[in-house]
Amino acid sequence: MAMTDVLSADDIKKAMGAFAAADSFNHKKFFEMVGLKKKSQDDVKKVFHILDQDQSGFIEEDELKFVLKGFTPDGRDLSDKETKTFLAAGDKDGDGKIGIDGR
Template sequence: MAFAGMLNDEDVRAAVKACQVPGSFDYKLFFTRVGLSARADVQGQRVFNILDRDQSGFIEEEELKLFLQNFSLGA
């Protein structure tokens, strides 16, 4: 995956599991749990660019779902 060396699969799975209740997703908390908050801005921008598949400048719900489902099919 394009996140090799940047994100730990287990951290992402744990973060996905922590927001299973509908309406409980908090992107700031999620990014902290997966370790993105502690990364340099350039690394965060790289992750953003990977997630923003249509290069719209935004991460739409479907793009986020696709990313999360790589780690957990029910995400």
């Protein structure tokens, strides 16, 4: 499954452009711009599984660094600072990874 099976290619392109500069990534704004906040829980799970490269059921820090590439192949890597900020926001139980339910 491709990300564009769930989200609009135009919305993805606009969001990627908005956060093209290093250290500009804001996960809340990005997810809003790509239209994920308006999607059903089922669609959110589909996106999660696309981003979960190793299909472990979690998005670990090493996968999180490349999260923008999950939306489009030419997406940039997140900086270490962006990755750690994003992980801290999504890792509710402090185990170093993000589960579909935020744990």
